[in-house]
Amino acid sequence: AQSQNTSLYFSEPDVKKRQGPLDDFFNRIAHMPDVVRANVYSRDRVVLWSTEKPLVGRQFPENNPELDEALRGHLALHTGRVEAHSKSEHILFAPDVEEFVENYIPIYGPGGIVVGVVELYKLPRILWETIARGQRLVWMSAALGGLFLYTVLFWIVRRASRTITHQQQALVEAEQWALVGELTAAVAHSLRNPLAAIRSSAELAAETEDVASRECLGDIIVQVDCMERWIRDLLLYSHQPDGNTQTANLSETLRQSLAGFSDRFTRQGIILQVALPEPSPRVCADPQLLRQVFNSLLANALEAMPKGGQLRVTAERRGRQLTLALRDTGTGLSSEQLAGVFKPFVSHKQRGLGIGLALARRIVQRYGGHLELHSQPSKGATAVLQLSLAE
Structure with a gap:
């Protein structure tokens, strides 16, 4: 101008x-x-x-x-x-x-x-449109950012909640172990000596009595041995980890447990199939405690097949882990029964203490492993045991 x-x-x-x-x-x-x-x-x-x-x-x-x-x-x-x-x-x-x-x-x-x-x-329409797009972008970014923060916080809170729940369960379980320890000490001192005396007396009497009496005395000896096993299970369950790093030969330990049940396999007409890797792997576990785990799993499988069936035992390596599966064709478990199988002193058997599987899982967890049980009514059960391979 x-x-x-x-x-x-x-x-x-x-x-x-x-x-x-x-x-x-x-x-x-x-x-x-x-x-x-x-x-x-x-x-x-x-x-x-x-x-x-x-x-x-x-x-x-x-x-x-x-x-x-x-x-x-x-x-x-x-x-x-x-x-x-x-x-x-x-x-x-x-x-x-x-x-x-x-x-x-x-x-x-x-x-x-x-x-x-x-x-x-x-x-300036282009300017207004640019500003409007910028505002929409800001609101969208804020919404997405808020959603992301909500998701992250939800995940953190959920994880913290699970951790707290797990710790609470661990505290409850620790209290149960402490109670079992006290109970075990009392049971061991109160029952072992009388049981030993009863068994010795029954063995001596069986040498002089007639056949009918010897059968009754034999039943007494069997029941005394059963009570001894229960006491031993309680002692094992209450025993705290000592931190020792031991290894066990998987095949050898498993075959020892199978040998102890061979008569029952034959008597109940159960077909046994075993497929183990060669050479036999060594796992991180105490041999005696691992045999106790196998004994508990085999005993439960036999009790689930009173009229015969099939038991298949397989094992495979998965990286630094070994997975062992025991599959039976027994009566199976309902969802309610399955939910309580690993809880101590919870048993669905008339003559059970409810510590066999609880003890087995405790032993496996002691060595950094996992024990799970999958089952459906009338479709058998599968016990999956995972242990770390020894270096």
């Missing part, structure tokens, strides 16, 4: 003489990108030229601090929305114009005096 000497037209009193040059110059400005209206003000706030012809000659003296700023010689900028209580010069805006940016550009005349102001209304 300064280079085209436009300021000369601001002082021209004849409207017709100034309108032509102003139209020629400001029409070019009005057709700039995103410009929706252009107004030219004189110093007394009268509209000298406008893209909206009805505004020419009107004066808007009120509620326009940006125009006041430009008349003082400063470039002014204002953004806002077209509203009923906004500036009076906002009349005649098209219905689609809601938000705008208005620029007030002072025009200087000779001597650096402000002779007028050019007002440009711009509608």
